[in-house]
Amino acid sequence: xxxxxxxxxxxxxxxxxxxxxxxxxxxxxxxxxxxxxxxxxxxxxxxxxxxxxxxxxxxxxxxxxxxxxxxxxxxxxxxxxxxxxxxxxxxxxxxxxxxxxxxxxxxxxx
Amino acid sequence: xxxxxxxxxxxxxxxxxxxxxxxxxxxxxxxxxxxxxxxxxxxxxxxxxxxxxxxxxxxxxxxxxxxxxxxxxxxxxxxxxxxxxxxxxxxxxxxxxxxxxxxxxxxxxxxxxxxxx
Numbered sequence: 001x002x003x004x005x006x007x008x009x010x011x012x013x014x015x016x017x018x019x020x021x022x023x024x025x026x027x028x029x030x031x032x033x034x035x036x037x038x039x040x041x042x043x044x045x046x047x048x049x050x051x052x053x054x055x056x057x058x059x060x061x062x063x064x065x066x067x068x069x070x071x072x073x074x075x076x077x078x079x080x081x082x083x084x085x086x087x088x089x090x091x092x093x094x095x096x097x098x099x100x101x102x103x104x105x106x107x108x109x110x
Numbered sequence: 111x112x113x114x115x116x117x118x119x120x121x122x123x124x125x126x127x128x129x130x131x132x133x134x135x136x137x138x139x140x141x142x143x144x145x146x147x148x149x150x151x152x153x154x155x156x157x158x159x160x161x162x163x164x165x166x167x168x169x170x171x172x173x174x175x176x177x178x179x180x181x182x183x184x185x186x187x188x189x190x191x192x193x194x195x196x197x198x199x200x201x202x203x204x205x206x207x208x209x210x211x212x213x214x215x216x217x218x219x220x221x222x223x224x225x226x227x
Contacts, residue, residue: 032213043203043218044154087154089216098144098216102153 003027004090006101014109017078023088023101024070032091033064035073037084038103044087047073078108113137114206116219123194123226130190131222133204139184140206144216145177148201160187184209194226 006023013019025033033050048055050062050071061074071090075082085103092098113136123129133143143160158179159167166179178190187206191198203221208214 032215034215036216038154041201041223043221045218046215049213049215100154100156 002102004088004099004101006086006088007104008102009104009106011104011106012109013078013106015078015080017108018074018076019078019106020075021073021086021088021104021106022070023072023090024068025088025090025099026069027090027092027097027099028069029092030069030090033062033071034089034091035060035062035071036087036089038087039084047086075106078106080108080110082106083108114204114217114219116204116222118222119220120223121225123224125195125226126193128190128192129194129224130188131202131204131224133187133189133206133219135185135206135208135217138206138208138210140187141184141209143181143187143204143206145179145187145189146203146205148203154203157189160189162187191224194224196226199224199226 004025035047036044037047038044048057048062050064054063059076063072085105087103088101090099115134117132141162145157146154147157148154156169157172160179160181162181168174181187201221201223204219205216
């Protein structure tokens with residue numbers, strides 16, 4: 001079993017749709033969680049951190065469920081510019097152990 | 111915000127030569143930096159964890175003698191692809207975290223696209 005697993009995707013949605021990604025992790029000692037987006041042929045860029053109480057940034061909402069060991073990302077009112085690959089990153093802070101999901105590709109179509 | 115600079119952004123070299131890629135944290139210190147490789151339409155693959163002042167930790171299947179990592183200071187890590195071959199052509203990306211730690215995220219360099227002819 002992979003340490004971090006994401007929805008395989010790809011997700012193809014129309015503009016304005018709401019789409020959700022999940023990411024499960026196996027290491028219960030994981031302490032920090034992030035969502036990154038990666039555009040084609042570019043480096044990943046931080047989209048948002050994921051806080052225990054859940055957090056929202058505009059159309060994006062991130063949630064953490066420690067009991068079930070998963071994080072989620074919800075994108076509302078999706079835009080064409082949201083098309084990218086979304087990566088979840090899980091970290092054990094003390095030993096700098098960071099693990100990536102394989103990424104989920106999202107394509108938003110007009 | 112935190113910036114990681116990677117250089118060069120693109121390099122074309124002949125088979126058998128070596129290529130050095132630099133990764134610098136510009137406004138923070140990083141005791142640990144990470145090196146990844148990404149083939150087209152595939153996910154990021156962690157190659158190694160670079161530790162300042164000590165040996166790098168390589169992921170399973172990554173040849174340490176082929177991919178030499180040097181983390182000589184708190185702001186610089188280098189990856190040298192030795193005796194490069196066409197199959198080493200890939201997108202190489204580094205990342206780093208602020209040594210202040212806590213819940214600070216990873217910051218990525220802009221990547222190096224290596225083409226070996």
